[in-house]
Amino acid sequence: MSASAENQxxxxxxxxDLLALVAGCIFMALSVAFYRHAGLLTGGTTGLAFIFHYVSDWSLGVILFLVNLPFYVFSWLAMGPVFTLKTFGAVLGFSVMTEYMPVFLRLEYMDTFYAAIAAGFLAGTGILIFIRHGASLGGIGVMAxxxxxxRGWRAGIIQMGCDALILVAGVAVVPFQALLLSILSALALNLVIAMNHRQGRYFGF
Known part of the structure; x- marks a missing residue:
């Protein structure tokens, strides 16, 4: 079988693709619920949204949507219209689910160490689902x-470096212990992507 026939x-x-985007949004919204409950940060544009959310009265869901808007132009030019439209749908779904998650899920207690690890793995799995169905959550993920x-650079490594810079900026809005747990969570998130999204492995079309 030829490569083109196999890909087809x-x-x-x-x-x-639709079911995958819904599943990815649910994974991501759950991870955000864990982050918020434990008072932690994450990386990427979601991390930027958290920082703005913690220092303002703005809704996290609204900030998540707005902070990704500038990246759609780059996405359209670099990755094409289909990828961009899927990414727009993923970000919109993620933002809406994040906004209304408290209606469906109310957490009374969660150990912060567990929250950091679980949220990282949930977010990493959600992002991986998006990648394998030709989408992302915009922002840094698009560039990665x-x-x-x-260039063949590992997306997980690129994302990890950018996440580290965002988390360092978060020292102004969260306690130092929460920052350390946030870094641990970012490592868990990017470990999932780095191990499962490599050249020559399953990509999905």
């Missing part, structure tokens, strides 16, 4: 995927 045989259907596609 595993191409995701629109229904599969572009550099992996064009």
């Amino acid at each position: 045989s595993i191409r995701h259907t629109p229904v599969e 995927l572009y550099l992996q596609k064009k």
Whole structure:
């Protein structure tokens, strides 16, 4: 079987892509619920949204949506319209689910160490689902995927470096212990991506 025929045989259907984006949004919204409950931060544009949320009265869901808007132009030019539209849908769904998650889930107690690890793994899995169905959560993730596609650089490593810078900026809004746990969570998140999203492995189409 030729490479093109093989790729065609595993191409995701629109229904599969839709279900995957919904699943990814649920994973991500759950991770954000854990982060918020434990008073932690995360990386990427979600981390930036958390910082703005902690220092303002703005809704986290609204900030999540707005902070990604500037990246759609880059996404359209670098990754194409299909990727960009899927990413827009993922960010919109994630933002809405994050905003209304307290309606469906109320947490009374969660150990902060467990919250950091679980949130990192949940977020990493959610992002991996998006990647494998030709989408992302915008922002830094778009640039990381572009550099992996064009230069072969590992998306997880790129994301980890950017996350570290964002988390360092978070020292002004969260206690030092929470910052350390946030760094641990970021490592867990990026470990999932680095181990499971490599050149030559399953990408999805």
